[in-house]
Amino acid sequence: AQRVTQPEKLLSVFKGAPVELKCNYSYSGSPELFWYVQYSRQRLQLLLRHISRESIKGFTADLNKGETSFHLKKPFAQEEDSAMYYCALRGDNAGGTSYGKLTFGQGTILTVHP
Amino acid sequence: NAGVMQNPRHLVRRRGQEARLRCSPMKGHSHVYWYRQLPEEGLKFMVYLQKENIIDESGMPKERFSAEFPKEGPSILRIQQVVRGDSAAYFCASSPTGYGYTFGSGTRLTVV
Numbered sequence: 001a002q003r004v005t006q007p008e009k010l011l012s013v014f015k016g017a018p019v020e021l022k023c024n025y026s027y028s029g030s031p032e033l034f035w036y037v038q039y040s041r042q043r044l045q046l047l048l049r050h051i052s053r054e055s056i057k058g059f060t061a062d063l064n065k066g067e068t069s070f071h072l073k074k075p076f077a078q079e080e081d082s083a084m085y086y087c088a089l090r091g092d093n094a095g096g097t098s099y100g101k102l103t104f105g106q107g108t109i110l111t112v113h114p
Numbered sequence: 115n116a117g118v119m120q121n122p123r124h125l126v127r128r129r130g131q132e133a134r135l136r137c138s139p140m141k142g143h144s145h146v147y148w149y150r151q152l153p154e155e156g157l158k159f160m161v162y163l164q165k166e167n168i169i170d171e172s173g174m175p176k177e178r179f180s181a182e183f184p185k186e187g188p189s190i191l192r193i194q195q196v197v198r199g200d201s202a203a204y205f206c207a208s209s210p211t212g213y214g215y216t217f218g219s220g221t222r223l224t225v226v
Binding site: 004006042043044046086101103104106 | 117118217
């Protein structure tokens, strides 16, 4: 079974402070990890994926297989970063039919105060 | 390209009625996924369809829920005899290949 855990339901920081949104996963194979963001009243959007190893809007995330974590980080938070963030996992579909299916964490609401 | 379109945005149904949620994928996308977000919970996979076929329905409740994606027209998620516990946001995502999702804005179902 695959599972994604985001231990913080709410996270508040001040503008300019570093922010880290935690994500831990459980999966026996080779997962693909994603971060999605949902701004107020907007649709869910892909923020970044671990295989592309890119930085989007100043956010980065590194897959740590030893700790089974994929934490999202930004050195200097901005007010416009306030949103709901979801960590998601896609399995490697070894022998299964779950092609493309994502398992989401419960989400973390990030609030950046001025 | 208008993106993934879901309608209605908000749907109110009385207990026992039927709810029909529609999802029009992006042009050229033949893979559709439905997810449900219950209050205070994350998104949970429900069903994965390709044109005219259900590929994975492991997340669908065994009764009252069904999904289709006909050759022509949108994908439909149908909930019969709705109960209060069905109140949730239902999201659809589409993909050309099964990877690289684009999500719709969701339908918020309220059962009264």
